[in-house]
Amino acid sequence: MDGFGDAVDGYFDVENQLSRYLLQRADDLRSKGRGRTAAVDSREDFEAHRERVRSTLRSRIGGVPERPDDLSVETTGRRRGDGYSVELLTFKSRPDFHVTANCYVPDGDGPHPGILFLCGHAEPPKSDPLNQKACIELALHGFVVLIIDPIGQGERKQYRDVEIEGTAVSGGGGTFPHSYAGQKCFYAGANLARYMINDDRCALDYLHSRDDVDDDRLGVAGTSGGGIQTLYLSLLDERIDVAVPCCSISHRYERLKTGGRTHAEQAITGSVAEGIDDADLVAAMAPRPVCIGAAASDRYFPIEGVHETIASVRRLYDIYDAGERVNLVVSDTGHCSVYELGDEVFEWLCERLGDTEYEPHDELPTLDEAELHCTSRGSVRDAYANERTIDDLIREYVTKTYPDAGTKPTVDSDCGYAERLRRTLTETFVADRESCELFPRFISRTESDGVRVERVWFKTERDPDIVCTGVLVTDPESAAESPAVVLYERGTDELPERSEDVASLAREHGAAFVFDPRGVGAVRNRNIPVPNWADHHDGMYGTEFKLANDALLLGSSLLEMRVFDVFRAGSFLRSETDAERVSFVGEGIGAYHALYAAGIARNVDRVTLRSLGPSFFELATRREAPFRPQLTAFDVVGDRDVPHVLAALDRREVRVEREIGERKTADR
Known part of the structure; x- marks a missing residue:
């Protein structure tokens, strides 16, 4: 036979049949989403639209966890720089679930504006030299900058000892552990983003609580996956005064056409069917200032979609007479870090939140990864005897949400x-x-x-x-x-x-x-x-x-x-x-x-x-x-x-x- x-x-x-099918379905749904957004022409309409976007996101990620009253912050070290210092610290975003962070603190008493810096799929994340330079540049301009390791990256690796059918799950700058844990979340009717957002909100709690931070001047910035987290956090937490999502904004349909992959925490189930696109996530900030950083040759976020999204966002901001608060910075490069996008991003942050005019620094010294470790062995799993993993959190969510699951x-x-x-x-x-x-x-x-x-x-x-x-x-x-x-x-x-x-x-x-x-x-x-x-x-x-x-x-x-x-x-x-x-x-x-x-x-x-x-x-x-x-x-x-x-x-x-x-x- x-x-x-x-x-x-x-x-x-039939070679492209399934790809073509999904793309055509997405195009049909895109038209519906455009029509829904185009119908928003008043503040009342927009407020209802924003709440729909928020409630959809909350629902599709499995809800936003309750944050602990006590973060159990532990400062484990300090590194001195010229005009700033770096505090090494950990805190708990859930019981026995630690987040590792570096806090760049400018000299002087403050109060200073605060920036939460969110890393994308880079390894190492918080100690990546370009991420360090961005944090140092901001600290030298009077910002307290908190940068954290995402789940599955840096000192928070979850699966270094796990191989599935010969494939190591840790790797890909966090892509593979996120995919693996994200798959489990999907089965449970949730999304890995719920845990990442919770970490980010707890980090914002810490910034908000510092005596040297002006809690009326809080911003968030990040690139790639960190830019997506920036959008989520800005949508769900109104303590954010300004947002800088970089190399993370385009148009969903344009992204699908590239054949690129959608990371687990970015695959919000049914978002295309609900007509929710990047423009809806960005516009949810209105009328708070937002600066979108983009790369002209970004392989993941097509520049055509960037400009289409910006036009849609500005129209919605105009409902609040705030169109000028939407800024676009385009760098003539490929997918890149916040630091590589250039001086315009830092200048914008200084204008919107800072106390001084922006003056770039030519030489910014960075430290080796080990010098920025917050744990003695560079791993929360080694540092804390009862440390839980993301699998423990997912299992906890499953058993709480579906108490009869797993039984006949x-x-x-x-x-x-x-x-x-x-x-x-x-x-x-x-x-x-x-x-x-x-x-x-x-x-x-x-x-x-x-x-x-x-x-x-x-x-x-x-x-x-x-x-x-x-x-x-x-x-x-x-x-x-x-x-x-x-x-x-x-x-x-x-x-x-x-x-x-x-x-x-x-x-x-x-x-x-x-x-x-x-x-x-x-x-x-x-x-x-x-x-x-x-x-x-x-x-x-x-x-x-x-x-x-x-x-x-x-x-x-x-x-x-x-x-x-x-x-x-x-x-x-x-x-x-x-x-x-x-x-x-x-x-x-x-x-x-x-x-x-x-x-x-x-x-x-x-x-x-x-x-x-x-x-x-x-x-x-x-x-x-x-x-x-x-x-x-x-x-x-x-x-x-x-x-x-x-x-x-x-x-x-x-x-x-x-x-x-x-x-x-x-x-x-």
């Missing part, structure tokens, strides 16, 4: 449980998609070892199109009373080496349909190149990761989309074989697709789950959980988790077989 040749044997070019549901006395769950799954996987007539195309018919083999393709969605493929294998000697949709991890690409298995399934079920949902097998998307610094991290930062996070932005997931396709494949198989009931056979990732499609479909006979992985509760709460971008989904550890679907199928008297290696068990 053979699979398909290129472009579905020449019938349809009790449904024996609940007659309506199975049908309610089927409706819930239908709303999740089917309701938002407009089914179309399949119009199957049979493009070859052959016989092999006594079975009939047919290659077929059809569309499960239209405008934008989704083409799916499959190989239908029928045993003329067997009645097709329970034909099976067969889902291998690599779909029809696993033929012909799986021919014997497929023939056996065809004889057992009467017919076996080896199926490729979107992005799998013969309809897999082309490889989308990763940045040159990440080319060896395919699973952590590869094509599936990119497409999965893009789907989240649209309020969907690859899991939802593929389960929908499998559901439609079941409909095709029943129609083609005139069978009343259908079965599903899934292996690995395909086992999840089989399980959830069976949970939706009516008239299901059997479900065979080969090497089904952990439940979503386990994926969210286990420290060394497998990283599967194909399973990226939002809020699935509650009553839609694997044990609940299994319980519902049992209630429906659907036979479920689970195979692990050579072992086979029947759930009923």
Whole structure:
């Protein structure tokens, strides 16, 4: 048995199908978002719009944690500079969860304006030479500057001892640990940003509490990931008087077009579907002053989107007669640090918050990383015996939000449980998609070892199109009373080496349909190149990761989309074989697709789950959980988790077989 040749044997070019689908969906949603923002023409309208943006962000990150009354600040050292000093300190943003920080303090009593400096994906973060220079420059102009290590970076590395399938999770300047922890947050209906924002607000609490800081003059600045944090913090904390987000502003659609990846803390689920873009986050500052720093050749944040966003922001600021408070600084360079953006950023901060005019310094000495360590061994995990990890915090959130998660549901006395769950799954996987007539195309018919083999393709969605493929294998000697949709991890690409298995399934079920949902097998998307610094991290930062996070932005997931396709494949198989009931056979990732499609479909006979992985509760709460971008989904550890679907199928008297290696068990 053979699979398909290129472009579905020449019938349809599917190389960019999934990318194109997501981009077209994003473009459609962009038009709706533009219309909603364009309708804002009064202060009353804007206040309602701003509150909608805030409430959406709070909801999609899982809420903003309560901050501790006592930060337990500990000053561990001091470094003396010319005209300033650097205090080395730690504080607790959660119980037994330490943040490491350097505070640059100008000479003199003050009170001084305060700046919270937020690092992006740099390693080391707070001691990066360019970040040091930015902090020193501001300190020499009379600012108290607090710079902190983000979760997973610097002295706050979380996964230095963890390897997932041979891939180190720590790395990528924080990108990989953020991706790994962020995936767990998604399962729990949250976002890693909730913990980063909490750290930032606690850092702002510390700045606000210092006697030498004027708490009426507080600003926040950062570049790249730090610029995104700057936006979030400015949106949610009105103590911020000015904001300087750098190399972090563009337009979401422009960013999607580049093929670049969206970091976990930046993938706010459904933000594109809600019509919330960078302009909405920036404009939420109105009428407080904001300076956007941009790089003309930024690889991640296209300059066209920068100018489009600035125009939209200024229009909204004009509602407050404050358009002049929106400043844009563009540097003729690529993605860069705050310091590299040049003197205009520092000059603007001095004008808006400072006490002196800006005069640049030519030579700014920096210190080695170890000299700026706040802990004796450069690690909070080594320094504090009871130090918790981000996994501990996520586990705590899961168990508090879903107290029954991880336990087998009790449904024996609940007659309506199975049908309610089927409706819930239908709303999740089917309701938002407009089914179309399949119009199957049979493009070859052959016989092999006594079975009939047919290659077929059809569309499960239209405008934008989704083409799916499959190989239908029928045993003329067997009645097709329970034909099976067969889902291998690599779909029809696993033929012909799986021919014997497929023939056996065809004889057992009467017919076996080896199926490729979107992005799998013969309809897999082309490889989308990763940045040159990440080319060896395919699973952590590869094509599936990119497409999965893009789907989240649209309020969907690859899991939802593929389960929908499998559901439609079941409909095709029943129609083609005139069978009343259908079965599903899934292996690995395909086992999840089989399980959830069976949970939706009516008239299901059997479900065979080969090497089904952990439940979503386990994926969210286990420290060394497998990283599967194909399973990226939002809020699935509650009553839609694997044990609940299994319980519902049992209630429906659907036979479920689970195979692990050579072992086979029947759930009923």
